[in-house]
Amino acid sequence: MLSRYSEVMKEKLIIANWKSHKLEVEVSKWMTEFKQQFQSSELLEFVQLVVAPALPHLHQVKLELPDGVALGAQAVSPFPMGSYTGAVNAQQLKDFGVQYVIVGHSERRRYFHENHQDVAKQVQEVLAQQIKPVLCLDKDYIDEQAATLDSSTLKDCVIAYEPLAAIGTGNNEPVGEVKQVVEQIRDVYGQVPVIYGGSVDQSNIGEYMLISDGALVGGASLDVAQFSQLIEKSLVK
Numbered sequence: 432m433l434s435r436y437s438e439v440m441k442e443k444l445i446i447a448n449w450k451s452h453k454l455e456v457e458v459s460k461w462m463t464e465f466k467q468q469f470q471s472s473e474l475l476e477f478v479q480l481v482v483a484p485a486l487p488h489l490h491q492v493k494l495e496l497p498d499g500v501a502l503g504a505q506a507v508s509p510f511p512m513g514s515y516t517g518a519v520n521a522q523q524l525k526d527f528g529v530q531y532v533i534v535g536h537s538e539r540r541r542y543f544h545e546n547h548q549d550v551a552k553q554v555q556e557v558l559a560q561q562i563k564p565v566l567c568l569d570k571d572y573i574d575e576q577a578a579t580l581d582s583s584t585l586k587d588c589v590i591a592y593e594p595l596a597a598i599g600t601g602n603n604e605p606v607g608e609v610k611q612v613v614e615q616i617r618d619v620y621g622q623v624p625v626i627y628g629g630s631v632d633q634s635n636i637g638e639y640m641l642i643s644d645g646a647l648v649g650g651a652s653l654d655v656a657q658f659s660q661l662i663e664k665s666l667v668k
């Protein structure tokens with residue numbers, strides 16, 4: 432079994448982004464099934480999994496995660512600890528045990544009006560707490576976004592290339608186009624890890640793993656059976 436995966440580079444990253452989905456009872460069911468699949472699984476030696484639930488479920492997920500699977504958050508305040516009603520800051524996330532934070536997701540930019548400056552501040556807050564920012568970018572603002580962050584900051588991020596038209600639509604971007612953008616991002620940002628997000632599922636994950644460092648997975652992470660298959664497929668060449 433081990434040899435099946437042995438040629439695959441370790442430290443591929445797969446992030447389950449649950450967005451604003453699930454109630455407590457559903458989280459409970461997901462965690463139980465996920466643990467049955469992945470507790471002590473050798474697959475975890477080859478891929479870094481991250482689960483990023485909605486904030487009210489962070490605690491429940493933290494308690495149930497198998498060893499080696501990391502806890503993620505989907506958003507963070509651009510401000511430090513202080514009088515910012517409704518905001519959760521990076522220090523609080525760190526204190527709680529969060530290891531990855533998704534920043535600059537297009538849904539945050541579109542529906543919550545986060546701009547490049549906000550995103551840059553979030554990245555800085557997160558890095559100051561030694562949490563890994565997963566900085567989401569679409570093709571159209573790679574240069575503008577890069578201009579707000581210096582290169583030493585950028586090299587500490589994971590970049591998630593997320594073409595707008597591919598998110599939640601079932602229209603995953605062809606792998607050839609993703610490869611070009613991954614290369615463009617590396618030209619601008621240096622040798623940072625770059626993952627792809629946008630309608631990744633068990634049928635297409637394998638291709639993206641060959642040309643990037645992993646995937647940010649929304650819809651296909653909500654069901655454990657589907658997500659498990661996706662993880663399996665991500666490791667088979």
Ligand code: PGA
Nearest residue numbers: 598599629630648649650
């Ligand atoms: P999707 O979402 O997999 O449902 O397209 C990806 C994302 O937005 O992170």
